[in-house]
Amino acid sequence: MENVMKQVAIALAVILISGTALAQGRGGRGGGGGGRAAAAPAPEEGFPVTDPLVVQKCGTCHTKDDKGNLSRISWTRTTPEGWEEAIKRMIRLNGLTITPAEAKSVLKYLSTNHGLAPEEAKPVMYMPEHRIIDEVIPNDAVRATCTNCHALGRPFSWHRTREEWQLMTTLHSALYQQAESAFRGGRNAGGGGAAAAAPASGSEGAAPAAATPVLDQTLDYLGKNYGLHTPEWASWRARMRAPKITGRWLVSAHVLGKGKYYGELTIGQGVAEDEFTTTVKLTPVGGGPAISRTGTGLVYAGYSWRGRSKGTTAVAKDTPDDLATEMREAIWISPDQSSGEGRWFWGEYQEFGIDVKIVRATPEPLLYMTDKYSLKAGSQAQRVKVYGNSLPATLTAADLEFGAGVKVKTIVSHTATEIVADVDVAATAVPGKRDVTLGRAVLLGGLAIYDKVDYIKVLPEASMARLGSDVHPKGYQQLEVMAYQKGEDSKMHTADDIELGPVDVAWSVEEFYTVLGDDDREFVGSMSGTGLFTPNVDGPNPQRKFSRNNYGEVWAVATAKNEKDKDGKPLIGKSYLVVTVPTYIRWDQPEVTK
């Protein structure tokens, strides 16, 4: 039976791939000035490929036209990760032979000359940063066409002409028959309805519609909003310059579950103009040993940092969240090359990470972080540390300001990089985020003032851990608690709520009732006192009904030790935690950091 299926599958593949080959040919012609049909609009101009190595490696299949355009490639732009994935697919399926050094050079050229503008890359930085976010899906057509299988950040990391987008969907039809049913009105066509979690509304096995409105709508959307030619890219092509980023940078970092860190990053020149070495030292604001790390990185398209670094100390055994672990880095450097933000990440699913903001050290005084999130109105002699650079040698209490109602009582100590001050907060101080200022140096929203903790939230609000063992390593989930005060609208969980920082909590796991009596809580894994969830082993579990895996869904619960609600009960925060199976595919391009 399987043999028959295999033969059918191979026959089908041959037919579909021939279709793709035809389509590719058409792409080349289209770019070269040929018309598709008499009524078709003139094809868009491509971006010529000028690098001899890229022409040599890609040009054997991707035909070159008289303007120097290579078919497909000249009508496509994407991130380094996107190009790396494409190069790897060419090796896997299309017989490309390329050495790692050549691949690196091709990747650099394509990511820089056929890349994204900083403004285009910013909204999809969560993909290279490996953050799990709640994506905003623009319409049901896109939902049905793209998110049936993967995160929206993947298509949105690419810019192509509409024709190129169409060829890309043809490629999907050839490689994945599931795509065909999503595109052409079979199962799940028509989108998943209004709610992301709702099952799709299309009838199963329905005959494909004669027209392909869903696919066409999506192609129209992508061609318009993620087209090849954009004002951003036109401007960035002209403006792009070599990264001059060597020197001292100041780092403010946040480690999920561990809190704020501050420190310094020194970037040195590497072997090439766009390659660098790094040394970083991060100190937790709450006290504790500092972390020293060294690494390397490179910059694509003048702003897109990809690097890797590791701690100078050995990684402790059985501590997956050890900060000395080798991490990869994705940082978006601002077009003026004066600041940057991104994530340093590690873990089997890149589930551990440090949110990092960097700002270039300048000769002028600069503030970049405080050690506290918030201070309570009416509190006296609160010690606050403010971190900065090139701070003045003489300083009085009047120089440092936190806004109305907050009085700096004394400057306890100060150096060129740190001020320690004792402050009094008036009982009448208006709650909200304050700017911290020292002369002309301003730290926006550096400290919040509050009068009451109204609720606590467990972050991330919906999280996921993955079962694992030695063969398929575990995917952990670090949780964190954040306290809030209601904002001006007096409602909880709205955008104007004031973030007050973490509070002391006790962690636990509670049953989330989906199936009665399945006792997920007993099987899914364990929660540590610091909010680190460790999932159980993968594989069938004979102790469960039908040998179910140890998967399940639970509440991750944080119970505040000090903060109480209006009835005197401790504040409780809950987050929905799905503990699920491993993936056998990892869409990850670690090569871009080397």
Add this chain to the structure above:
Amino acid sequence: MKHLRAVNKKARRVDSYVASLGEDVIALQNGGGNNQQPAQRPHVPMGCALAFSPGWEVDSAGGTAGLCQPVERDIYDCYVTCFWPAQVPDHLNNYPDWASKCAAATKDWRNLDLVFP
């Protein structure tokens, strides 16, 4: 109810049923905006497929209750017909040899490789 204690299987099911209703009551109260926890429903994390039948990482309700039990029973259906192409390798084009070391997934699942496309 606090003086009653479940002593057999059926009674424990009643207990958990009552507890699950409790969750719903909390959810209903959230409209008022005065309690601590808003209604938080299961949802599909980013990157999980939305084509559900039954689902790879989560089912259509955003949980795991509807997945194959165990999922190893579903792996070859995903693999051979590429039903979860973003979560499980496909047999047709990209990874024809993925399952060659694993004759019966419910027994030999440890032999299945991870792939990095």
